[in-house]
Amino acid sequence: MADHDYSVKVGGEAGQGINTIASILSRSFADQGLHLFAYQDYYSRVRGGHNFYQVRTATYPVYTFSDNLEVLVALDKASLDLHAGELNPGGVIIYDKALEVETPGDNALPLPMAALGKKHGGKEVMGNSVAAGAAWQVMDGDQTILEQTLGRLFQKKGSAVAEANLKAARAGADYARDNFTGSCKCRLQKTSDKKSLVLTGNEALALGSLAAGCRFISSYPMTPASGVMQYMARQTRRLPLAYEQAEDEIAAINMSIGAANAGARAMVATSGGGFSLMVEGLSLAGMNETPLVIVLGQRPGPATGMATRTEQGDLLFALHAGSGEFPRAIFAPRTAEEAFWTAADAFNIAERYQVPVFVMSDQHLADAYYTVEPFKLNKVVIDRGQVITDNELSQMETYNRYKITESGISPRAFMGQGEKCVMVPGNEHNESGYSTEDPVVRTRMQDKRMRKHKAMAKEVKAPDSYGANNPDTILLTWGSSYGACREAVDRANRQGEKWQVVSFPQLWPFPAKEAMALTGKAERVISVEMNSTGQLGRLLRLETGRQPDLAVLKYDGRPMNATYVLNQIENGGVFPWQ
Amino acid sequence: MAVEPKEYNLDREITWCPGCGNFAIMDTLKRTLAGLGLSPHQVLIVAGIGQAGKMGQHMKANTLHVLHGRLLPVATGAGLVNNRLKVLAIGGDGDGYAEGGNHLIHAARRNIDVTYMVHNNMIYGLTKGQASPTSTKSIKTPTTPQGNPLEGLNPITLLLGLKASFVARSFAGDKEQLRAILEKAIQKPGFAFIDILQQCPSFNKVNTFKWFKERVYDINEAGHDPSDLKEAFRVALEWGDRIPTGIFYEDPEPRPVFREAVLGGEDKPVTTSEINPLDITEIMEEHL
Incomplete structure (x- = not known):
C-alpha cells in the first residue's frame, strides 16, 4: 500500500458552513484509519470575511500543514482568487455553481450546492453535505464510511436531520460521478479499522x-x-x-x-x-x-x-x-x-x-x-501531594499551614476537613499563616518557597530530540511550532543533512543541563519560534549561557510550516538577540 | 455544647489604633458566631486589605486573607466547592467600593451564600488617611488637599439597585443592633450585605463616633418593612442630619443561592480531601 499525503482546503465566508464540510471530511478521513491535521484560519467576525479550513490527511502522522492542495472546495469567489494557485498539478476545484464565475480550468467541478441540498435534503443549508459528498467521491473515499460519519455527526440533531444530510451527501457524490470530467489523483486508502479520536x-x-x-x-x-x-x-x-x-x-x-x-x-x-x-x-x-x-x-x-x-x-x-x-x-x-x-x-x-x-x-x-x-x-494518575489525613489532623495541637520543611513543601489540610483552622494569608507570614515582618522569618519563608523550585527542577520533563544522530544543525523549538520543525528536519535529512529538532515540553524550571547536553555539540543551533524576539533562544542563553546561532521567527499571526522553516534557514534566518 | 466567644480569640497582638470601631465590630461578630453555635473551624473568613481586612489576622477561624478588593471572588470560589463552611467576607470601604466595586455588583447578582461586612469609616485607614469612595464631599485628606470634589457613594442604594437579597446598615457604636443584623445575615442563605458605619479616630476628624451617634436611627424601629423595595430606596436616600440604619431590604421569598444554581440543586460538596478520577470515558468517546 502506497503512502499518501493529501490536503483539502474548504474556503468561504464566516457562517457559510465551511466548518461543517471540513468536519465531515476530517471525521471520515480518520475513520479510514488515516492521520489528520486540520487547521482553521478565521477572522474575528461572525459573518462574512474570508475564512478557510485546511485538512491534511496522510497514511502517517502529520503535525503541520502542507503548502499545496489536492482539492479546493470553494464556497465564495475569494476562495478561487486566493487559493486556486495553491493547487498541486492535477489538483481539483469543486466550487459553488451559484457563484457564476468563469470556469477555473479543466479540472474543476461546478456543483449546484444549495439547489441539490434543497432538492435532496429539503434545505439549502444541506448544500454543505452535498459539497462533502462530492469531495469525498472525487477523492475516491469509501462511501459507507462517509455515510457512517454523517449519521454520527447529525444524529444528535435527530434522525430526520441525519437522513436529510445523508441524502444530500449522496446527491453530491452522484453529481460528481456523473459530471466531473477531469481527474483527481487522490485514492484515499483505508489503512486501519482502529478508531481514532478527532x-x-x-x-x-x-x-x-x-x-x-x-x-x-x-x-x-x-x-x-x-x-x-x-x-x-x-x-x-x-x-x-x-x-x-x-x-x-x-x-x-x-x-x-x-x-x-x-x-x-x-x-x-x-x-x-x-x-x-x-x-x-x-x-x-x-x-x-x-x-x-x-x-x-x-x-x-x-x-x-x-x-x-x-x-x-x-x-x-x-x-x-x-x-x-x-x-x-x-x-x-x-x-x-x-x-x-x-x-x-x-x-x-x-x-x-x-x-x-x-x-x-x-x-x-x-x-x-x-x-x-x-x-x-x-x-491517569492523581497525586495530591503531601496531604494530612483526618486522623493526623485530629492529633495535632494546631495546624501550621506553612510548616518549614526541607523540601519546602508544607503538608496540606483542607478548610473544613477537621476541627483545626487553616490560616491562609497574602502577607508574608510565619508557619501558622500569621502575618509578620520579622526579617529572619521572612528570609526563611522565602527560602522555603524557593526550595520548591529546586525540587521541581529535579523532575522536569526533559527536552526531546527527533531526527539524525550526532546532528550538526539543531532546530530549537516549543509548542505547536514543533510540527513544522519536525517535518523540516525530515525533509532536510532526506536530502542528506544531519538535522535534529530539540523541543521543550516543559520550559520552567528550565532543563538547562539536558538542553546543554542536546545542543552542546551541534555546529548550529537555530531557534524556531512564533514571535519576533526569539524568547526561547533568550531563555536558553539566560539559563545555559549558550546563545542560538540564528533564529527562524514568524509573527504575522499565521502559523509556520516546514517549507517556511526551510526557506528561512536557506536565506540565513535572523538574529534577534543583539 | 455551647460555643464561647473567646474560642475565636487568637493569641496575637491587635494592631488597630485605640478607639478604632473595629474592636466593637470584632467583639460583636465573635459573640454572634458563638451565639449561633458555630465553632471557628466551621467558619471561613475571607478578608480584604485594609484595617477591616485585618479581621482575617485577628480572629481564630479558617481565614483567607487575600488581595485588596478581591475578597468576594475568593469567597465565591471557596463557597462553591465546599459547603461545610459558613463563609464571611470582611473588608473596608476602599476595599469593597473602590478596588472591588465590580466584584460587589456580581456577587450580589450571583447571590453567593456569603455574609459581606463592609467596615465603612469613610476614609482610608491602613494607608493613612486618603479619601475613600464614601468620603464626605469637601473633606481634606492627603489626596484631596483642596477638599474632596466628589459626593460620597451611597452603598445602600447601589445594593438595592442590584436587588441584593439582604441589604442592611449598622453602626459600630450600636452593638445590640449590629448583633441582631449579623445574626439574621449569617443565618440567611444567599448574599447578605451589611454596611457598618464606624469611626476612625486617627484619620477621619469629620465623621467621628459622636457625629455618627447623634445621627443614626433604626428604620425598622421606625416602622420600615424590609420586604418593601420601593420604600427601602426612599429611606436609603436619606443622609445628613439623620442617618438610617437597620435592614433596608430582605427578599420576601427565598431565592436560589448561587451554589444551587451552579451545581443544579445538588447540595453536596464538589470537593473532599480525597478525590477520585472522574469517569470521562463517555465524554472522550464523543470524539470517536
Missing part, C-alpha cells in the same frame, strides 16, 4: 483537566482559550464540576484561588490579555502557595492584538509575571495528544509543589484538529 488542542486540554479530577474552572471568554472553558461548562451536569464565567479575569483567578484553598482542583483558561489581569492573583497564589492550573492560549499581542490568530509571544511574560519571586512551572504541549497528558499531569505538579502551573498553548494548537489514539484513561 480533537483539537483545546478539547484535549479540557479532557485532560477533567481526567485529572478538576472540580472547578472560572474564566472570562477570550479567544483562543474560550474553547477550553466552554467544553468544561458543558460537562457540569454529568460530573461533580463547578464552572463560573467570572465578571473579569481578576475575579476568575481569585475564584479559583478560593476553590483551590477550599480543597478543589481548580483552573483558569485565558489568553495573554486576560492573563494580564490575572497577574495580581498569580502573585497571591505564589505567596499563599495555592495549587492552580493556568491554561494560557496565546494569540498575537500587544493588547487586543489579533484575536483569532496565532503567536508564541507570552513565554517570558508567563515566566516573569507577578510581583515578587516565587516558584512556578510552565509546560507547553506540542500536539493535542501531549496537551491531554500535560493537562492531566499539571494538576499533580500544582498540588505536589503547591504552585501555579502554566499550560501554554497557542491558537494554532488550540484550534487545530488532530487524530489521536483513544487515551488510556486508567493511566
Whole structure:
C-alpha cells in the first residue's frame, strides 16, 4: 500500500458552513484509519470575511500543514482568487455553481450546492453535505464510511436531520460521478479499522483537566482559550464540576484561588490579555502557595492584538509575571495528544509543589484538529501531594499551614476537613499563616518557597530530540511550532543533512543541563519560534549561557510550516538577540 | 455544647489604633458566631486589605486573607466547592467600593451564600488617611488637599439597585443592633450585605463616633418593612442630619443561592480531601 499525503482546503465566508464540510471530511478521513491535521484560519467576525479550513490527511502522522492542495472546495469567489494557485498539478476545484464565475480550468467541478441540498435534503443549508459528498467521491473515499460519519455527526440533531444530510451527501457524490470530467489523483486508502479520536488542542486540554479530577474552572471568554472553558461548562451536569464565567479575569483567578484553598482542583483558561489581569492573583497564589492550573492560549499581542490568530509571544511574560519571586512551572504541549497528558499531569505538579502551573498553548494548537489514539484513561494518575489525613489532623495541637520543611513543601489540610483552622494569608507570614515582618522569618519563608523550585527542577520533563544522530544543525523549538520543525528536519535529512529538532515540553524550571547536553555539540543551533524576539533562544542563553546561532521567527499571526522553516534557514534566518 | 466567644480569640497582638470601631465590630461578630453555635473551624473568613481586612489576622477561624478588593471572588470560589463552611467576607470601604466595586455588583447578582461586612469609616485607614469612595464631599485628606470634589457613594442604594437579597446598615457604636443584623445575615442563605458605619479616630476628624451617634436611627424601629423595595430606596436616600440604619431590604421569598444554581440543586460538596478520577470515558468517546 502506497503512502499518501493529501490536503483539502474548504474556503468561504464566516457562517457559510465551511466548518461543517471540513468536519465531515476530517471525521471520515480518520475513520479510514488515516492521520489528520486540520487547521482553521478565521477572522474575528461572525459573518462574512474570508475564512478557510485546511485538512491534511496522510497514511502517517502529520503535525503541520502542507503548502499545496489536492482539492479546493470553494464556497465564495475569494476562495478561487486566493487559493486556486495553491493547487498541486492535477489538483481539483469543486466550487459553488451559484457563484457564476468563469470556469477555473479543466479540472474543476461546478456543483449546484444549495439547489441539490434543497432538492435532496429539503434545505439549502444541506448544500454543505452535498459539497462533502462530492469531495469525498472525487477523492475516491469509501462511501459507507462517509455515510457512517454523517449519521454520527447529525444524529444528535435527530434522525430526520441525519437522513436529510445523508441524502444530500449522496446527491453530491452522484453529481460528481456523473459530471466531473477531469481527474483527481487522490485514492484515499483505508489503512486501519482502529478508531481514532478527532480533537483539537483545546478539547484535549479540557479532557485532560477533567481526567485529572478538576472540580472547578472560572474564566472570562477570550479567544483562543474560550474553547477550553466552554467544553468544561458543558460537562457540569454529568460530573461533580463547578464552572463560573467570572465578571473579569481578576475575579476568575481569585475564584479559583478560593476553590483551590477550599480543597478543589481548580483552573483558569485565558489568553495573554486576560492573563494580564490575572497577574495580581498569580502573585497571591505564589505567596499563599495555592495549587492552580493556568491554561494560557496565546494569540498575537500587544493588547487586543489579533484575536483569532496565532503567536508564541507570552513565554517570558508567563515566566516573569507577578510581583515578587516565587516558584512556578510552565509546560507547553506540542500536539493535542501531549496537551491531554500535560493537562492531566499539571494538576499533580500544582498540588505536589503547591504552585501555579502554566499550560501554554497557542491558537494554532488550540484550534487545530488532530487524530489521536483513544487515551488510556486508567493511566491517569492523581497525586495530591503531601496531604494530612483526618486522623493526623485530629492529633495535632494546631495546624501550621506553612510548616518549614526541607523540601519546602508544607503538608496540606483542607478548610473544613477537621476541627483545626487553616490560616491562609497574602502577607508574608510565619508557619501558622500569621502575618509578620520579622526579617529572619521572612528570609526563611522565602527560602522555603524557593526550595520548591529546586525540587521541581529535579523532575522536569526533559527536552526531546527527533531526527539524525550526532546532528550538526539543531532546530530549537516549543509548542505547536514543533510540527513544522519536525517535518523540516525530515525533509532536510532526506536530502542528506544531519538535522535534529530539540523541543521543550516543559520550559520552567528550565532543563538547562539536558538542553546543554542536546545542543552542546551541534555546529548550529537555530531557534524556531512564533514571535519576533526569539524568547526561547533568550531563555536558553539566560539559563545555559549558550546563545542560538540564528533564529527562524514568524509573527504575522499565521502559523509556520516546514517549507517556511526551510526557506528561512536557506536565506540565513535572523538574529534577534543583539 | 455551647460555643464561647473567646474560642475565636487568637493569641496575637491587635494592631488597630485605640478607639478604632473595629474592636466593637470584632467583639460583636465573635459573640454572634458563638451565639449561633458555630465553632471557628466551621467558619471561613475571607478578608480584604485594609484595617477591616485585618479581621482575617485577628480572629481564630479558617481565614483567607487575600488581595485588596478581591475578597468576594475568593469567597465565591471557596463557597462553591465546599459547603461545610459558613463563609464571611470582611473588608473596608476602599476595599469593597473602590478596588472591588465590580466584584460587589456580581456577587450580589450571583447571590453567593456569603455574609459581606463592609467596615465603612469613610476614609482610608491602613494607608493613612486618603479619601475613600464614601468620603464626605469637601473633606481634606492627603489626596484631596483642596477638599474632596466628589459626593460620597451611597452603598445602600447601589445594593438595592442590584436587588441584593439582604441589604442592611449598622453602626459600630450600636452593638445590640449590629448583633441582631449579623445574626439574621449569617443565618440567611444567599448574599447578605451589611454596611457598618464606624469611626476612625486617627484619620477621619469629620465623621467621628459622636457625629455618627447623634445621627443614626433604626428604620425598622421606625416602622420600615424590609420586604418593601420601593420604600427601602426612599429611606436609603436619606443622609445628613439623620442617618438610617437597620435592614433596608430582605427578599420576601427565598431565592436560589448561587451554589444551587451552579451545581443544579445538588447540595453536596464538589470537593473532599480525597478525590477520585472522574469517569470521562463517555465524554472522550464523543470524539470517536
